[in-house]
Amino acid sequence: MCPRSSSTAAPPPAPALTKALLLVGLSGFFFAGQGACLKRVLAGEDGIGAFEVCTVRGLIQMLGSLLVMARVRPRGIFGTSRRMLGLLFARAIIGFGGIGFAFASMELLPLGDASALMFVSPIVSTLVAWRCLGETIGRVEVAAMAGAIVGVVLVARPPALGFDRSVHGESDPLGVVLALSSAACAGCAIVLIRALAKQLHWSIVLLWQAMGQLLLSRLVVMPLLGRRWIWPRSEDAALMTLGGALAFVAQMMMTKGLSIAKVGPVTSIRTTNVLAAFLLQALVTAEPVRPLSAVGAVAISSSVVLILLNARRRAPPPLATADAAAAAENAELTDVTLRDDSPGPPRDDSPGVVK
Numbered sequence: 001m002c003p004r005s006s007s008t009a010a011p012p013p014a015p016a017l018t019k020a021l022l023l024v025g026l027s028g029f030f031f032a033g034q035g036a037c038l039k040r041v042l043a044g045e046d047g048i049g050a051f052e053v054c055t056v057r058g059l060i061q062m063l064g065s066l067l068v069m070a071r072v073r074p075r076g077i078f079g080t081s082r083r084m085l086g087l088l089f090a091r092a093i094i095g096f097g098g099i100g101f102a103f104a105s106m107e108l109l110p111l112g113d114a115s116a117l118m119f120v121s122p123i124v125s126t127l128v129a130w131r132c133l134g135e136t137i138g139r140v141e142v143a144a145m146a147g148a149i150v151g152v153v154l155v156a157r158p159p160a161l162g163f164d165r166s167v168h169g170e171s172d173p174l175g176v177v178l179a180l181s182s183a184a185c186a187g188c189a190i191v192l193i194r195a196l197a198k199q200l201h202w203s204i205v206l207l208w209q210a211m212g213q214l215l216l217s218r219l220v221v222m223p224l225l226g227r228r229w230i231w232p233r234s235e236d237a238a239l240m241t242l243g244g245a246l247a248f249v250a251q252m253m254m255t256k257g258l259s260i261a262k263v264g265p266v267t268s269i270r271t272t273n274v275l276a277a278f279l280l281q282a283l284v285t286a287e288p289v290r291p292l293s294a295v296g297a298v299a300i301s302s303s304v305v306l307i308l309l310n311a312r313r314r315a316p317p318p319l320a321t322a323d324a325a326a327a328a329e330n331a332e333l334t335d336v337t338l339r340d341d342s343p344g345p346p347r348d349d350s351p352g353v354v355k
Contacts, residue, residue, distance in 0.1 A: 020260035023253040030250035032276030035111050036284045037243030041236050042107055043285075048230050050103035051217045053240055057099065058213025060244030061251065065207035074201030084199065091192045091205060092212030097185035099213055100221065101178045108175030110287040115277035116155035116296065117179035118186065119148060128191045144303040151299030154292045155274075190258065197259035206251050 038053055069077070079085040105114045130137055189209075196205045222229070232240060278297050282289050 016260050020257040022257075024257035027250040027253035027257070028273035029276040030246045030253070031273045032111075032115065032280050034243040034247045034250065035106060035115065035277055036280040037239045037246070038103060038106055039111050039285045039287075041232070041239050041243075044233070044236050046230055046232055046236060048232055048236060048240075049227060050107050051100060051221050051225070051227065052230060052232075053243065054096075054100050054103050054213050054217040055222075056240045057244040057247050058210045058215075058217060060241065061206060061210035061248045062214060064245075064248040065203045065210055068203040069201075069207065072201060072203065074204055076200050077204055077207070080199065084196070087192055087196055088204075088208045091189065091196060092208045093216070094185050094189045094192065095209035096212040096216045098182050098189050100217060101182035101185060105175045105178035105182060108172040109179060111281040111285055112274070112278035112287075112289060112293055112297075113155060114175065114179050115274045116152050116293075117176060118183045119152050119274055120180060120183040120187070128188055132191060132195075140306065144306040147299055147306070148303035151296035151303070152274075154296030154299065157290075157292055190254075193255055194258045197255050202252060202255040202259065205255050206248070209251070 034057075038050070041048055041053055042050070076084075079088050102114070102118060105117070109117070193205060218229075275297055278289055278293060281287050
């Protein structure tokens with residue numbers, strides 16, 4: 001099931017686009033904060049795993065979404081059509097894959113490395129948006145993403161590309177696979193968010209994702225893995241609650257940003273998540289940051305700046321957007337007038353009609 005969108009839609013005005021990119025960029029820092037809380041919980045002695053944290057995250061996000069919905073009372077909790085209901089189900093399942101695989105990869109990889117590997121999601125989402133939403137890919141965007149990919153390679157340091165494990169360190173293969181699986185799910189989820197958030201209130205989109213996390217983690221994945229529920233200590237419970245709250249705010253920002261801007265610029269600006277993850281890795285966790293990781297982070301941040309500047313340059317000024325909207329409205333009114341003045345049966349008060 002592929003969401004569709006008109007390729008002829010006008011781009012958002014510059015202030016709206018800047019707001020969208022700012023929201024998504026800030027969401028990266030909140031996502032990184034959630035990851036730091038996760039790493040602290042996983043390092044504890046209680047044996048709490050990634051899917052226990054995913055369950056709590058889903059519960060907190062569901063409660064937050066319900067509180068917002070109780071206040072704004074949005075319509076369409078089950079979508080406005082069968083097709084949209086199917087997209088909401090897909091959002092719940094694919095969204096769980098993006099979060100669940102990400103959390104599982106952080107059990108095996110450093111926080112910054114896992115976040116960097118997940119950055120391939122912009123490639124997935126941009127290609128899916130090109131195929132399903134009809135969005136174009138500019139040369140500047142391609143060049144910026146290529147630079148970001150170089151940064152990701154420097155962070156991941158795969159031995160297959162000639163990196164020496166004894167010098168540059170080594171990554172757990174299963175952790176790499178889980179991180180890339182999370183990126184694939186996240187790339188598809190971003191396109192779904194873009195399609196749904198333009199028609200539904202953001203709280204509905206977040207609610208469905210939260211239900212996917214809560215139900216699939218607790219009722220499906222944990223039993224399959226043979227894991228029983230472990231009640232956390234007060235410190236771990238506080239960290240899990242804080243991580244869930246940070247994730248809720250981050251998802252809200254990203255969903256609102258995707259309702260305004262194209263998938264390409266938005267997913268590229270999400271690389272702030274990688275930069276914040278490395279910063280928190282150095283400050284919060286005991287995992288060392290290697291020099292090549294720092295160089296890769298610089299390459300990624302440069303690509304983010306390039307994407308932001310290019311998106312700002314291509315956006316129409318507010319006046320031009322208003323003029324275009326007014327011209328479209330005048331054209332519609334003219335078309336209606338012409339249809340009303342089309343030839344028809346003579347009226348009683350028309351000239352030449354004998355009464």
